[in-house]
Amino acid sequence: MxxxxxxxxxxxxxxxxxxxxxxxxxxxxxxxxxxxxxxxxxxxxxxxxxxxxxxxxxxxxxxxxxxxxxxxxxxxxxxxxYCDGEDLMKRINRQQGVLFSEDQILDWFVQISLGLKHIHDRKILHRDIKAQNIFLSKNGMVAKLGDFGIATVLNNSMELARTCVGTPYYLSPEICQNKPYNNKTDIWSLGCVLYELCTLKHPFEGNNLHQLVLKICQAHFAPVSPRFSCDLRSLISQLFKVSPRDRPSVNSILKRPFLENLIAKYLTPEVIQEEFNHTLESRARSSAPQPAGKVIGGENDLTMKSESID
The missing domain is CATH 3.30.200.20 (Phosphorylase Kinase; domain 1)
Structure with missing residues (x-):
């Protein structure tokens, strides 16, 4: 020191x-x-x-x-x-009830998703995505995913982590039910962050843990304001699918035109090539004829074979 x-x-x-x-x-x-x-x-x-x-x-x-x-x-x-701004939760609280613009929400959300894509592509789960673990810098313009304190590596793309970790508000239905989970649990938590950016509130709240768990398991949340686009509201609903298999992967999230068009704002052409080239290659491989009886992994497979499916 x-x-x-x-x-x-x-x-x-x-x-x-x-x-x-x-x-x-x-x-x-x-x-x-x-x-x-x-x-x-x-x-x-x-x-x-x-x-x-x-x-x-x-x-x-x-x-x-x-x-x-x-x-x-x-x-x-x-x-x-050291990120010279505050964490996203402090930034949300500072709004004092005044909603963010959709442009601001999408700016942060795309950046968070790009960070998550980077780790999921390397078969790593974050396992503690929450507004307090997203840090802002450059006057709030840049959002960075931090605190990998309880992240875990998936050595095998179909291996499932079972440990119950994380902040209660961000827990997914599968963790609440003590079921195995994989990268789609991070997607649920990502949905919680997006909902908070839209409403300045947690999507799931209860007077006690039992009540909270019940709401999470039923994916029972108040709808976001109709001032936001159909694309954004539809995305929130899909991130909160109770079955992990029904949730989109981070790669398919970033393929949506209203988000994909923003990527070039945050990544240089060189980084875009590096980050997205292998997904294009594996998509091309998955479209090639497969031997009879071979099953290609679906959306909840951490391999990037079916990431264009929503």
Missing amino acids: DKYDVIKTIGEGAFGKAYLAKGKSDSKHCVIKEINFAKMPIHEKEASEKEVILLAKMKHPNIVTFFGSFQENGRLFIVME
Whole structure:
């Protein structure tokens, strides 16, 4: 830590803290996440080390950048980009009931979806998508997906994670029912964020956990304002399909013309080529004749073979 000046503590959890700091050599701000291995069970320690490997692979304009990591005195330190704005939940609360314009909502939503596409294409689940884990910078113009603290890798595209994690408001029906889940659980949480951007409220609320779970499992939510386009309202309904199989993948979401047209605002042509080329290639492969009896994965398959299906 001798290379950094700590400015203040900005977060605290069971196994560590997060600091706003400044590099002594370049005076650049960063966030340093400190994880105390001494207090941590072995499986948590392994998860933290895995997080570092994950973070090092994530290079995208809409994902919080990982700068590096080091260990000192039984502690792991993860150094990350500092986003100079607030998180999306604070930004929503600041509206004090005044709805965002559809243009602003779509700007943020497309950027969040591009970040999520990047990790889903690499067979990683975020598992804790919520407004507090989306960070704004450059006067709120840029949205970045952050906090991969409980992300998990899907080594096999059909492998399903079973751990019940996340914030109650963002839980999907399959988690509430203790069923297996995959990338479509992140899509449900993405729907919760989009709904909050449209209404400034959580889509599912209850006086107690049982009531909340009931509403989630029935996908019972108040409709968003008719001031928003049919495209946007229809998308929210599809993100909140009770069956994971019925929800669109992030790739098919981004293929919708009203969203696809915005992508070039946020990604350079080089990054677009890099991010979308392999999906085009795999789509071409999936359209080739298949041997008899071979089933091509559908929308809830993390392989990108059927991503054009809505």
